[in-house]
Amino acid sequence: MKTMIEIFDDHSGKTTLKWSSYIKLYEKLFSPLKDKNVNVLEIGVQNGGSIEIWSKYFKNFANIVGCDSDPKCVELEFANQNIHIINGDACSESVQEKIIRLCERYDIIIDDGSHISHQIIDSFIRYFDALDNGGIYIVEDIHCSYWKEYNGGLYYPKSAMSFFKRLADVINFEHIGTGKTRQDLLLGFNTHSGEHIKEETLSMISSVSFHNSVCVITKGEPKLNTLGELMICGTTSSICNKHTNFDSKNLPPSQESNFWSTLKTSPDEEWETLKEQNLLNEKKISELTNFIDEQNNKIQSLEYSLDAVFDSISWKITKPIREILYLYRRKNLK
Ligand SMILES: C[S@@+](CC[C@H](N)C(=O)[O-])C[C@H]1O[C@@H](n2cnc3c(N)ncnc32)[C@H](O)[C@@H]1O
Numbered sequence: 001m002k003t004m005i006e007i008f009d010d011h012s013g014k015t016t017l018k019w020s021s022y023i024k025l026y027e028k029l030f031s032p033l034k035d036k037n038v039n040v041l042e043i044g045v046q047n048g049g050s051i052e053i054w055s056k057y058f059k060n061f062a063n064i065v066g067c068d069s070d071p072k073c074v075e076l077e078f079a080n081q082n083i084h085i086i087n088g089d090a091c092s093e094s095v096q097e098k099i100i101r102l103c104e105r106y107d108i109i110i111d112d113g114s115h116i117s118h119q120i121i122d123s124f125i126r127y128f129d130a131l132d133n134g135g136i137y138i139v140e141d142i143h144c145s146y147w148k149e150y151n152g153g154l155y156y157p158k159s160a161m162s163f164f165k166r167l168a169d170v171i172n173f174e175h176i177g178t179g180k181t182r183q184d185l186l187l188g189f190n191t192h193s194g195e196h197i198k199e200e201t202l203s204m205i206s207s208v209s210f211h212n213s214v215c216v217i218t219k220g221e222p223k224l225n226t227l228g229e230l231m232i233c234g235t236t237s238s239i240c241n242k243h244t245n246f247d248s249k250n251l252p253p254s255q256e257s258n259f260w261s262t263l264k265t266s267p268d269e270e271w272e273t274l275k276e277q278n279l280l281n282e283k284k285i286s287e288l289t290n291f292i293d294e295q296n297n298k299i300q301s302l303e304y305s306l307d308a309v310f311d312s313i314s315w316k317i318t319k320p321i322r323e324i325l326y327l328y329r330r331k332n333l334k
Contacts, residue, residue, distance in 0.1 A: 001034070003027055007056045014076070016049025021212055022140065029136055029216065030057065030108070037062040039103045041130075043090040043123055044068060044112035048076040055080055063103045067095060067113075091122045091192065105132040115144035117151040120160040125191050128219065129201055137217040139164070157268040163189055164215045166266075167208045174226065177255035178262055188269045 002010070004027040008018070038058050045051060045066035054064055055078070066073070067086045074087045084102055088095035090113055109131055111123050120139055131137055144150035145160040152159040166189070170182045182202035191197060206220035230248045237244060255261035263270065309315055 001059075002056075004030065004053075004057055007053055011049070011053060011056070013052045014048040016047065016053060018050070019213065022214060025211055025214060025216075029138075033107060034058065035060055036107070038107040039105065039132075040064045040108045040110070041099060041103070041106045041127065042066050042110045042112060043127075044110075044114075045073045045076070045085060046070070048073070048078065048085075050110075050112065051076075051078065051083060051085075055083060065099060065102050065106075067099060069113075091119050091126065096126050099127070100130055104130065105135075106130055107132050107135050108138070109135070110138045110140060112140040115141050115150050117145050117156070117158065117160040117163075120145070121158075121163045121189060122192055124163075124217070125189075125197055125201075128204075128217070131219045133204075133220055135219045137219070139215040139217075141213055142215050143213040155268060157188060157266065157272050160215075162268070164208055164210070164217070167205055167217065170202050171205055171208065171225065175252045176261060177252035177258075179256075187265060 004023050008023050034057065036058070037060050039062050040054050040058065042050060042054070042065070045068035048066070051064055051066045055061060058064075062082065064080075064083045065086065066084070067088070067090045069087070069089050071087050074085050076085060078085075086095060086098050086102070088098070090096070090099075090111075106127075109127050111120060111127075113119065113123065120142070124137065124139070128137055139160065142160055142164075145152040145162075146154055152161070156162065163186075166185060169176070169185050173180065173182045173185060176185075181199060183196045183199050186197055186202070189197065200222075203222040203225065204219050206218045206225050207216075209216045230246070232243060265273070
């Protein structure tokens with residue numbers, strides 16, 4: 001049986017490009033599934049080389065589904081009829097339906113599509129539910145999450161890396177101590193239809209691991225994703241015996257008075273909201289400043305007009321009449 005590296009080195013069919021570290025990582029991740037009837041989904045087919053590599057590695061695969069928005073990909077021909085190519089945007093309802101219709105549960109899902117942060121997140125939210133228990137979800141080339149060309153940036157709160165880093169908190173949500181739900185931790189990341197990601201979906205995330213340019217998320221039964229019971233063994237505690245009457249029911253300690261735990265959103269998201277508000281305020285200030293300038297100009301031009309009236313001959317000639325009228329009014333008022 002050839003290893004992934006050997007298959008890659010010997011491959012002479014359709015082309016594919018993969019960084020060497022990915023191949024080593026995939027060997028580790030995929031070897032337990034090597035002989036199984038796996039269902040594999042890959043978003044991003046291009047020349048079809050990776051699809052051929054998966055089909056050579058998983059000799060007994062059930063289905064390999066590739067999805068690509070490039071219509072030319074459907075012209076690719078493969079030796080095995082259980083390789084299916086779907087054309088279209090993986091982040092669309094119609095394509096999602098086709099992918100699920102072909103196979104309801106996948107063992108492996110690889111996102112090697114657009115690498116654009118919001119599409120990576122959208123795809124994860126769409127397809128993680130279709131991953132089987134014990135399945136592996138892989139996001140390739142997540143280094144793009146650091147680049148604005150791919151809707152990313154190191155501290156951008158909506159980047160794909162920010163999203164997957166937050167999943168680490170989702171896994172540990174039972175220790176947060178504020179009553180926040182898993183959904184609360186992802187309030188800034190909604191589904192394509194604007195709803196919050198389902199609590200049930202989030203409860204099935206077993207692990208998130210980061211490798212150079214690859215993020216791996218595994219799925220498992222919610223009860224297997226909890227901390228479980230505290231197990232103590234051994235009979236001698238000569239250094240510390242606190243654990244002998246340790247009550248795990250008092251965990252986590254309440255964090256309701258912890259400023260950093262009770263923020264509604266993460267500081268980076270809050271900063272983003274405040275920045276947007278600030279921009280709106282600056283726009284309003286500039287509009288009001290322009291309005292004041294316009295009014296000042298109007299006042300100045302009225303003052304010029306008034307000066308011109310006072311300087312006019314007619315104003316000077318009619319001065320005695322105004323004085324008589326003034327005296328007359330004062331007399332009548334008394
Ligand atoms: C990096 S290539 C895939 C390479 C292939 N996985 C391999 O290893 O040989 C990315 C592919 O994703 C496709 N793509 C980009 N955005 C997509 C989307 N929203 N849905 C489906 N495919 C997409 C592109 O057309 C392109 O062919």
